[in-house]
Amino acid sequence: MTMKETYRVAIVGAGPAGYYAAQHLLASEDPTVAVDMFDRLPTPWGLVRAGVAPDHPKIKSVSGQFAEIAGHSRYRFFGNIELGRDIARDDLVRHYDAVLYSVGASDERKLGIPGEDLPGSLAASDFVAWYNGHPDHAELAPDLSGRHATVIGNGNVAIDVARMLLLPQEALAATDTADHAIAAFKASNIREVTIVGRRGPVEAAFTTPEIRELSAIEGLDVGIEDPSLLEQEVDPTGPDHKRVQRNLAALVKYGSGSDDGERRLRFLFLRSPVEILGTDRVDGIVLAINKLEERDGRVQAVPTGEHETLATDLVVRAVGYRGKPLPGVPFDAKTATIPHVAGRVVGGEREFVAGWIKRGPSGVIGTNRGDAEESAEQILQGLNGPSSASAPDAITSLIDSTCPDAICHEEWLAIDRSETAAGEAAGRPRVKLVTIEAMLAAARQ
């Protein structure tokens, strides 16, 4: 009787895509797979920890699924290990039967306009990571002393940023927002936020719950600058038309807003930012006025030639995340993704991709499920014959000798317990540790 092989797969990136792939691999009975999951942070969960807004605790609770997957006997976690810096792609390919990259898209798309780098002009990717306590952005120190903020972009991240800037203090205090951000929002003078989109409400990427929930925020006045745009016909044969119809219906309820709101949120469509104004810091933004035209089967924003200037104190650009290349791994700089076919890396060697680094930074958390399962299936289909992986302790020996600060699953649980215990004392889901040093200290307790 032959022993059934247990194949070994490395997953780089402990976010939703990585976990959904791990789940599919671990559930396979033939072949049987053991998963070693790596993350550059000591804490797993990717954007569920550092991206999902703190006032969406139910959505963050998807991490319960990840915690369950992590409890599998054939799962190991190696945190605080960065591909390139701490371990090479060649090492992973040598030690494992397959390597899956699910590293997400942590960079931002820039606007490419003058004034973009002025103090007071920020990337949403940095701002969101900052209020969520990501160690890389704890020192951001955004200046919230002004009255008006402009958020560029028409996706859920833009609404998240606007909401966090305008949420009442009491609401924030009960969340796992990083302490430094709670303090900054408490001292903030921002009272009005304008969300600016290049095209119209029909083309906006918002999902309906995000538009609807704005009405439940205490003291917040929401309005659309030009409500007549909401009367547009929605093509019922278009993909996604239901979301668009529901979005328009939700926006219509806000009308143009009222003049006496203490905190105001305005949606301004058909505007492209062309210049950010200011000498030592942002004090205004020039917007080109657009109209919509259909070109090449796509509705595009076309400049009318007219402009307007908005006085503003803070500009946050939320026009998309962008993937970063991994050292030693093929990369398509145009799409900022790793080239693949059904999740198998083109020009790779038993290498695979899942999530945003595979398909680009789009979709919701659940979108990664189907994406990751496709890639995991590709991995499973390629696992035959003898395993080419090294023994489980070969990689741990390598890591012990090169990465003394690596965090294993048990140590992550100690960090988790430390944060949730501090949270319980304060009536919050957790109090986040925001530096690597603090996390390592909690890990070793």
Add this chain to the structure above:
Amino acid sequence: MAYVVTGACIGVLDRACVKVCPVDCIYEGGKMMYINADECVDCGACEPACPTEAIFYEDDLAEDMLVFRDANIAFFDAIGSPGGAKKVGKLDHDAGPAA
């Protein structure tokens, strides 16, 4: 609050919703799908995914659809909250109008 599967699912069970649910809270009954209200995290991914428009946010249910909210709850009387539809697979019972 949660999302609710209603009558347009009966006899269809397309399962496009299951593919996008981040918490695997959509379970398969005999004749239709059911969302576990305790496990649903209100992310809304399922609603636009359904090809027959059978899914609604609880607040958006019309008067004559409320019976499905009750059905989506009653369906789980027998099994509670298993913590993921993958764990239990297709079940052979139904609740409400599909039963």
